[in-house]
Amino acid sequence: MDGSIIHPGNRAPRQFVYPGPMRLSARLPPSFEPNALSARLSQLRSEGRPVLDLTGSNPTRCGFAYPEADLRAALSAPAVLGYDPDPQGSQIAREAIAAHHGHSLQAGELLLTASTSEGYGLLFKLLGDPGDDVLVPSPSYPLFDWLARLEGLHARPVPSYFHDRWHLDLGALEAAAGPRTRAIVVVNPNNPTGHFLSRAEWSALTDLCARLGLALLVDEVFADYALEPPADRLATALLDPDPPCPVLLLSGLSKVAALPQLKLGWIAVRGPGAAEGLEALAFLADQYLSVSAPVQAAAPTLLALAPGIRQQVQIRLRANLAALDATLTAHPHLSRLPVEGGWSVLLRRPAVDEDGACALRLLERTGVLVHPGSFFDLPGDGHLVLSLLTPEKTFRDGLGRIFPCL
Ligand SMILES: Cc1ncc(COP(=O)(O)O)c(C=O)c1O
Structure with a gap:
């Protein structure tokens, strides 16, 4: 038997040497040192x-105290064994999510994701080309920087201001929008300030986006947790059935049901171009099909719990x-x-x-x-x-x- 053939140690001497450590994308941080x-x-x-x-x-x-037996039962129903992928997400899960939100939201207006963070990734791919930017009223959720950057976009902070309560600086947002700006990203209520948009802010913001040709991303993961809400708050962007700009609302089970480990998020699309946007989002989601069948099958029960x-x-x-x-x-x-x-x-x-x-x-x-x-x-x-x-x-x-x- 000739032992020289397969053993990798018997390769001919290497002619080429890879130059230095693995070359990484410039989108990544220069170092992974913790703060x-x-x-x-x-x-x-x-x-x-x-x-x-x-x-x-x-x-x-x-x-x-999670309802453990009910959660286990939901995740072990016979339906969790099937796989009939729909890039938009299963109809049964989308219907349950639409019913959770109300405000006439339809299953057809939704696309499922494996998390809200993944939803951002899909939306940034949907809306921007490398070098484009999105405006983020700050303070806000710090992950936006990286979620945008990993898709080749820049998240540009635009300071909000506090005067008795937080206010978006609409003039500063307008001034910050440039030829490469594609969207504004708001969190309603915001993390960490807790600020709910007022209804007046909503109408001014959607008008601004319409005028400048921008999409509006509205992260409502915390919308079910109003604590000291002002009377004029915008409880949800879905109160506006026909916004003047594209509105892409994000949410997910991690906050809606306090079940982050189940990895189910969603995007609701409304406003001009919603049908085309959803079709393109489904194309993007189809490349990954990342939402597990078991969590989609369990979604109606999870939302009921x-x-x-x-x-x-x-x-x-x-x-x-x-x-x-x-x-x-x-x-x-x-x-x-x-x-x-x-x-x-x-x-x-x-x-x-x-x-x-x-x-x-x-x-x-x-x-x-x-x-x-x-x-x-x-x-x-x-x-x-x-x-x-x-x-x-x-x-x-x-x-x-x-x-x-x-
Ligand atoms: C404002 C906001 N959006 C999104 C997320 C992430 O949610 P998910 O677990 O669905 O990715 C968080 C998590 O804390 C958050 O604070």
Whole structure:
């Protein structure tokens, strides 16, 4: 037997040498170094030091009582064994999602995705060419930068301003729009500010988009979590049945049912060109068919279970907000911003040091993790961001430890 043929070690000497490390796309970050806060957190955890985390946004780790038997049953129904892919997503799942939203939303106006993040990827591919940009009123969800950049687009922040409540700066948005701008991306209610668009803002924003030929992306993952909503809030973009610009609404089970692990998101398309947009989105989705058949089959049951889960979340958000308000009464130099909706609260503190340094200091001295406002592009150094999803005792204990240090 000739042992020289197959063994890779017996190859002829290599003639070509690949130059250096693997060449990576310029769309990626130049380094994957964690920031100072994450690095310190990992270090503390690796040393077994306990940390009170006031930033958690993963509902499956926050002590909610999920209807386990019903969830398991939904995910093991006979239908989960079949596979009849529809690039738009199964009719049965889309009908359940349309019914969840109401406002005459039709199954035909929806396309399913494996998450809201994937929805952004599809929409950026749909709307832009490399080098184009989208405008993002800031502060906002920090992932937009990367979601856009990975599709070859730039997410350009346009500061909103706070005056009693948050306001979009419509003049600044108009001034920022250039020849390569394709869309505006708003989060309603916003993460982390909790700002719901007012109805007047909606009408001005959709008019602006129509005038400038832009699409409007509206992320409504937190729309079911109104906490201190102003009377004129836009509860959902679906209240507008016939917007003057293309409106692409994103949502998903990760917040609607507090089930991020099931990986089901969706996009609703309305306004001019909706049918063509959906057809093109279905073409894009068809290249991946990334939404699992089991979660689509289970979607009607999951959405039927969602109100019970959301109710627990609502109770938690309100309890933590009340605990924060009670603690604040003893610390008049600290305050919080109104929480119109969502899962976060902005704590305001005297900006005596840089907010990242403050978060690091709190972690070192008190073992409590909070996020600096600058993680979300909040202006100045006077904001810390806390998650209202935090288990109540952890939240109270964490406040008790950090307040004396602020
Ligand atoms: C505003 C916003 N949009 C989207 C997402 C991501 O949702 P998904 O898990 O569906 O990708 C989050 C997650 O926190 C979010 O805050």
